Amino acid sequence: MTTVEKRQPVATGRSSGAGLSRPLGLLLALGVLLLVCVLSIMVGTTDLGFGEVFTAVFRPESPEAEAIVRGLRMPRTGFGLAVGAALGLAGALMQGVTRNPLADPGILGVTSGAAFGVTLSALFGGIASFYGYVWFAFAGALVATVVVFGLGSLGRDGARPAKLALAGAAVSAMLNSMVSAVLLLDAATLDRYRFWAVGAINGQDPAVLYQLLPFLIVGAVLALAVSPALNSLALGEDVARALGRNVGRIRLVSVIAITLLAGSAAAACGPMVFLGLVVPHMARIITGPDHRWVLTYSAVIAPILLLGADILGRVLARPEELQVGIIVAFLGAPFFIALVRRQRLPEL
Template sequence: MTALVPSREDVTGSTGGGPARRLTLPASAAIVVAVLAGAGVLSLLVGARAVPLGAVWDTAHPLHAIVQVRLERTVLGFAVGAALGLAGALMQGLTRNPLADPGILGVNAGATFAMVVGMTTLGLTSMGQFLPMAFLGAAVATIVVHAIAALGRDGATPMKLAITGAALTAGLASWTTGLLLADRKTMESFRFWQVGTIGGRGFDVLVTGLPFLVVGVLLALAGARLLNTLALGEDLARGLGRRTTRDRLVIALAIVLLAGTATALAGPIAFVGLVVPHVVRSLVGPDHTRVLPFSMLAGASLVVAADTVGRVVLPPAEIQVGVMAAVVGVPVFLALIRRTGRAL
């Protein structure tokens, strides 16, 4: 994998002659926490059936049962969004590639394909059985994308990684569809999960994946300073005493745990890991000790907000969160492709 030399814009956060003006850390934290809380409250109250605020804590209220269902959905959305936002920040920091995202670089597609293989050929039925398959698929996809993109004189440039990831994602999607068409029973249980959704899942599903998410988060946050050191360049990082190969493996393991678990819990939700780190860096700068925790909070907010909007766009039907995330993410992705193409 070839690291890119940071551009002036990467270092200063501005295309002008000086550093970009950013909010203070407490102000940025207050904004992100307020958005997170607002997204959570709206997720409980808004939907095909509006719920008054009093029904949230009044167990005797006739609409309290709806709040209970939405609470499970909201908590799962927070967990999945935090995992995807954090995984995206890790991938962009590790590869120094502004286009990196678990959905774009084939990680989610690899996890999905492995889960379908397990369902159709091994008869797997429970979340505890799905998770190891999701991890395996995510890890293999990550290795394949970077190995193919690294071929050639220039190595794994951002554009080559994006193109390779898109090609692998398309291929895996075709193979996944082929397996599902051959097994109608699996297809029926898989089709809603395939578009990315956090609806219809209880706390039991989250509890199964929670230990893996916790380990992934701990590894990621512990690797914040590693990413800062790697950003200085491979040679300088080694000169500072870092074992860069080991450091990269630790970060890669965190990515696989976070993206693999999030995909197993909610399906393949793309673009969250792409959009969130860019927004966060505009608030707090490039320091990964700030980018990573803020990406968790912002990712959680984005997924829950997208899910809430999806409930009210076409009532009484719902648009799944994977579709709503793509509505936000695709324009950002195209803008980044254009910007990155000019920079290369």
């Protein structure tokens, strides 16, 4: 894996390439997000009109429409909003703290740890329900991140970005190998694991989202709180220290926030590849390098893409559905290639 560390200028005003002011652009993005949420409730195997959705939400009259809207599509949209915002924030924070434009939440072993937790729960606990294994996934993500941060902190120079990236790659490779070995040896575990691994926001228990919401909120608050310090860190560690920043504390808070955000998202809906990788680049095109705006825009753009991919999956395979994880992966790879070619990253 190639680790990219480069200094970025701190944005103090508008991005020179932005045609709209950042607040106005954010309002437009929020408007698009609202539209996508409405479409997510309207579109499906049984399409509903806006009037039917409005009636089912505020003045329920039809039991069938109420069951579809309140029982199925509103929770599904809620998962898309929460998981998308979490992954967008985690990806932007990861790229900022490591100064690596190719980083995503999986670089700290979050996804691999969650996968290992799901595998263990299915193997030893015989847990097949989503409600049962979600906490194992979250615990696995947390433990893996702590191990990566511990390994990356060894040595005199502490937890530098390159060391964290290498430690994350090593731990992820080890955990993925262990998961593969278990799945090859136990067919029953493979059957249970594959439903989580595909990545889906439909058919989930809303109670799980409510229980994970505190972790997501705390992670989001920490991410936004540390975002001004990332602007100083982008100038280099020595400059950040000269400006009075505690680099070790910045990294520690960032790692905690990434674990809470990406760990909760992976535990709830499985791995969503490329989302945390692509979205921060899209945000920077609009806002410039100021991490305060990059994180805010990422939290809005990511659920737009996730819910949009979910809607596309419902339309393409009617009357069946393609899981959103498949659509995100299919769209994310070429889109990311286009983004990095546009920004002309020399390592690619």
